[in-house]
Amino acid sequence: MLEIKSAILEKFGVPFEIHDVSLKDPVAGEVIVRTTAAPFCSTDWLGWKAMRNKQPPVILGHTAVGIVEHTGTGVTGVETGDRVVVAGTPQCGECFYCEIDRPDQCAALLEMPEPLVAVKQDGTEVRAAGRVGAYAEYILANQNQIWKLESDLPASQLSLLGCGITTGHGAVFNVAQVQPGQSVAVVGLGHLGQWMIQSARVAGAGTIIGLDLVPGRRALALQLGATHALDPADGDPVEQVKALTGGRGVDVALEAAGPEQAVQQAVMMSRRAGTVVLTGVQQFQAEVSLPQLALAIQGRKIIGCQNGQSVLGRDIPRCVELMESERYLAAPIVTAEYALSEVNEAMYASGELRDLSGVFTSFR
Ligand SMILES: [Zn+2]
Ligand SMILES: [Zn+2]
Incomplete structure (x- = not known):
């Protein structure tokens, strides 16, 4: 298990705490990603205020950009060192909705509890919001929500792909x-x-x-x-x-x-x-x-x-192309960058409508 820093929602309406937790090892089909950027989404302000059925303790943050650190068995499509988006909507490829080409309704997202991905020092297990848990140094996620990126744009901008841009x-x-x-x-x-x-x-x-x-x-x-x-x-x-x-x-x-x-x-x-x-x-x-x-x-x-009824394997490359040709501008949407230790500042800036997307770009 990997020792990582993460911002954990312990109790609704109480400021986040940064904890050292042990991230579980990837099982078949899972990937560990080193987080390089993750936006504080306005959804998490609502989650923090108990308006989203979250189950604490939980690592919030449902999208990120990062580098693949380690893959479990049977992972295809990404390998160690790849730059990837971890998206807030999975595409399991097996449920009724994925079969009818509506992965926005994937059963993995809407019919299953959020997974327990880490263990606190006192032994309590911790969930990952959106099956991502992006407010952390590393993310453990299934390959069905990880998409390889072919772009040199800043991580802070690309990190918006798994939520606001594609939606x-x-x-x-x-x-x-x-x-x-x-x-x-x-x-x-x-x-x-x-x-x-x-x-x-x-x-x-x-x-x-x-x-x-x-x-x-x-x-x-x-x-x-x-x-x-x-x-x-x-x-x-x-x-x-x-x-x-x-x-x-x-x-x-x-x-x-x-x-x-x-x-x-x-x-x-x-x-x-x-x-x-x-x-x-x-x-x-x-x-x-x-x-x-x-x-x-x-x-x-x-x-x-x-999630914009997106099929992410199709729509992420389209959005990246629009960003690279500057028809989509992300720079004005990224209104601040934060260290993970500033998670409470980021949360209030989102909730009080001062930020559009405040993005974590440092995780120590
Ligand atoms: Zn979001
Ligand atoms: Zn599915």
Whole structure:
């Protein structure tokens, strides 16, 4: 077993502690990756606040970039020394959903408990969030969520591939299938919303409207491709969007915020027979109520979205190419770099909306 440093969620709402733990040895099909960069995801702020059904003690962090250190038996596709993405969504290749080409719903992610990957000095076993556990010097993960990278871009930027980039890209290209000239609204301009804005631009959307309460996030969206950035506090956001789209509403509304109200707004700011893509969940137990007329007679297509319905073996190389050709810009999304020992600073900067993606790049 490998002795590693990791940031462990011991109790909800209590600051993280850095622990030395023993990472288990890889069994067949598993890989140990030395972490070089891992973003603090806004999802983990919700997990920390007990809104995500996490089971402490758990190492949070569901995506990373790193170098393959060691492989268990039967591992194919990656070898020691490879630069890889460890993605938050597995593709087991064997479950019903993988068989029908919907690995975003893979049973390994959505039907199984998060794995026990490490042991604390007192003998307590520790889980890995998203089957990754990225806030640690090393990661133990199954090969079915590890993808070899062919890129020299900075690790801090590539580390966003396993979460925000593929989710935003997939929401636009796989789920909404935005067509050139279409009007698009993005509700919520956190890291995910900013990737949706960039993807909508690359897809050739015409009017691209971003909505967020935070002025800096609206300003960045305008730099990254939004044609309009609206403050929901300036008046009914649905009416503001309709005013920009001939009174009809947008062709495509993408929700990337989480609260029930954001879901309602996304639906109501789409036009009749338009497309609505829902990605956010603030609290797993939350419910949303919507006007029945908008759901049925008005013919909207409302589609749920996990990891952008990505097939990562196909979509990671596409996203890397878009990053390398600078059509996707990651530098403005990486708003800070942290050492693992600064995990609590990173968490508050995420939760208080000061960071888009704060990325751990040092793990000692
Ligand atoms: Zn994430
Ligand atoms: Zn599967």
